[in-house]
Amino acid sequence: MKSKKLDIEQVASFLHDGMTIMYGGFMGNGTPPRLIQAILDSGVKDLTMIGDDTAFSDATKGPEGVGLLIRNKRIRKMITGHIGLNKEAQRQMIAGEMEIELCPIGSIAERIRAGGSGLGGVLTPTGVGTSVEDVPQDLTVNGQKYTKKPVFNINGRDFLYETPLRAELAVLEAVHADKAGNLVYYTSMRNHNPLMALAADTVIAEVHQIVEVGCIDPDHVMTPGVLVDYLVYPK
Amino acid sequence: MTQEMSAKEFIARRIALELKDGDTVNLGIGLPTLVANYLPPGVTLMLQSENGFLGIGPVPEEITPIGQPRVVNAGGAPCSIIPGGSTFDTSISFALMRGGHLDACVLGGLQVDENADLANWMVPGKSVPGMGGAMDLAVGAKQVIVAMEHTAKGEKKILKKCDLPLTAKGRVSTLVTEKALFRFHDGKLVLEEYAPGVSVEEIRAETEASFIVSDKLKEMVISQVGL
Numbered sequence: 001m002k003s004k005k006l007d008i009e010q011v012a013s014f015l016h017d018g019m020t021i022m023y024g025g026f027m028g029n030g031t032p033p034r035l036i037q038a039i040l041d042s043g044v045k046d047l048t049m050i051g052d053d054t055a056f057s058d059a060t061k062g063p064e065g066v067g068l069l070i071r072n073k074r075i076r077k078m079i080t081g082h083i084g085l086n087k088e089a090q091r092q093m094i095a096g097e098m099e100i101e102l103c104p105i106g107s108i109a110e111r112i113r114a115g116g117s118g119l120g121g122v123l124t125p126t127g128v129g130t131s132v133e134d135v136p137q138d139l140t141v142n143g144q145k146y147t148k149k150p151v152f153n154i155n156g157r158d159f160l161y162e163t164p165l166r167a168e169l170a171v172l173e174a175v176h177a178d179k180a181g182n183l184v185y186y187t188s189m190r191n192h193n194p195l196m197a198l199a200a201d202t203v204i205a206e207v208h209q210i211v212e213v214g215c216i217d218p219d220h221v222m223t224p225g226v227l228v229d230y231l232v233y234p235k
Numbered sequence: 236m237t238q239e240m241s242a243k244e245f246i247a248r249r250i251a252l253e254l255k256d257g258d259t260v261n262l263g264i265g266l267p268t269l270v271a272n273y274l275p276p277g278v279t280l281m282l283q284s285e286n287g288f289l290g291i292g293p294v295p296e297e298i299t300p301i302g303q304p305r306v307v308n309a310g311g312a313p314c315s316i317i318p319g320g321s322t323f324d325t326s327i328s329f330a331l332m333r334g335g336h337l338d339a340c341v342l343g344g345l346q347v348d349e350n351a352d353l354a355n356w357m358v359p360g361k362s363v364p365g366m367g368g369a370m371d372l373a374v375g376a377k378q379v380i381v382a383m384e385h386t387a388k389g390e391k392k393i394l395k396k397c398d399l400p401l402t403a404k405g406r407v408s409t410l411v412t413e414k415a416l417f418r419f420h421d422g423k424l425v426l427e428e429y430a431p432g433v434s435v436e437e438i439r440a441e442t443e444a445s446f447i448v449s450d451k452l453k454e455m456v457i458s459q460v461g462l
Contacts, residue, residue, distance in 0.1 A: 024283040026286035026325070027307060028311065053367070055311070061239050061311070062301060062307070062312075081367050081368070081369040090363065102365045104370040104371050105329065106330075106368065106370075107371070108325075109326045110329070124333065126371045126375075128374075129401060129403070130401045131316060131401075144413050186305075186306075187306040188284065188287050188288060188308075190287050190323070191287050191325045192329075208304060
């Protein structure tokens with residue numbers, strides 16, 4: 001079996017300026033800290049980051065998560081649902097230094113799921129009649145150009161069309177992995193991680209514990225190892 | 236309303252009586268979270284944490300440090316999961332909302348209007364935190380209960396039409412303030428309860444929206460837990 005082990009120093013070889021990266025986590029819980037640090041250390045910039053939120057700017061309240069890359073101005077654009085507890089993210093958005101596409105969290109999750117599942121997008125009632133409709137789009141539906149999100153009335157109910165999301169790289173955090181990359185998450189740390197494992201060209205998971213193949217009951221695997229390209233072992 | 240009780244506590248105590256034993260409920264951050272403190276004896280809820288579990292439990296005695304595997308709530312604060320709880324990914328968590336699997340959600344409000352529209356997520360030019368899960372909750376929960384002070388520094392918040400960016404259109408079922416409880420029936424706003432000592436005239440004077448006064452209008456009763 002080909003080893004999936006990746007030294008943290010090797011992460012840089014998967015990175016380039018202007019790339020799109022998905023990061024697991026919800027308020028930084030389930031965001032892989034060493035992988036975020038490795039992205040910073042590589043020097044890449046102008047990133048598009050897709051994830052739940054921008055975590056905490058006050059390190060006494062919770063993990064900084066993707067905020068490390070925000071604080072160091074490596075991000076050009078974010079697609080995210082909440083920036084309320086990261087003052088620097090709000091400052092950069094208002095100053096026009098970073099583009100933020102706000103999207104309801106349930107829609108982010110389903111857009112990632114669609115992107116990873118080979119689906120053409122999502123029809124959701126969430127955001128109908130709100131400013132979420134007005135997020136600029138470069139979209140063609142049945143030959144017709146749309147500059148905002150189209151609303152489809154289906155059997156009498158309005159649904160907003162949301163495009164699928166994919167990334168070049170997904171960085172995940174799991175609590176256990178076997179050497180084949182089968183992942184187990186811990187409680188609230190699961191969040192978007194299993195969805196993102198399907199939706200990126202390259203998937204790297206940082207794990208707290210590595211076990212031999214066969215040590216995880218197949219019924220307990222939360223992300224199948226075939227989706228995980230590389231594992232960053234614990235220090 | 237008693238002198239010593241804050242408007243927020245009064246509202247939370249009234250909403251605590253709206254929820255039934257065994258209900259699956261999402262309580263929003265802030266005032267809605269207080270509701271859990273006033274549930275009457277015999278009422279146990281399955282509380283959803285939108286980051287991916289059911290069964291929010293108390294803050295653990297020993298808090299696991301940041302960086303080690305730990306359970307947090309949707310605000311990122313350490314908590315626990317009660318026996319019988321369950322964990323899942325974000326897709327399932329928001330399917331619980333959008334798919335109509337929550338008996339109720341309790342949300343804070345900036346404005347509610349007579350069309351049952353809710354605005355609660357941003358004030359242009361002032362605060363743009365992001366909608367988080369509020370839009371998904373508002374479109375999907377079976378009952379959308381809004382907990383909101385009746386006015387803000389004298390400004391009316393129950394309007395003919397919201398002028399702040401909307402969270403959801405036509406989805407509010409119940410609105411509880413420190414002065415009144417309204418419900419929407421067939422798209423019409425109905426005043427059903429008034430707080431002790433508050434007249435219908437006073438409620439009218441502080442409410443821009445048109446409303447019907449229920450023929451079963453009564454004085455509000457609140458949870459007495461801990462009083």
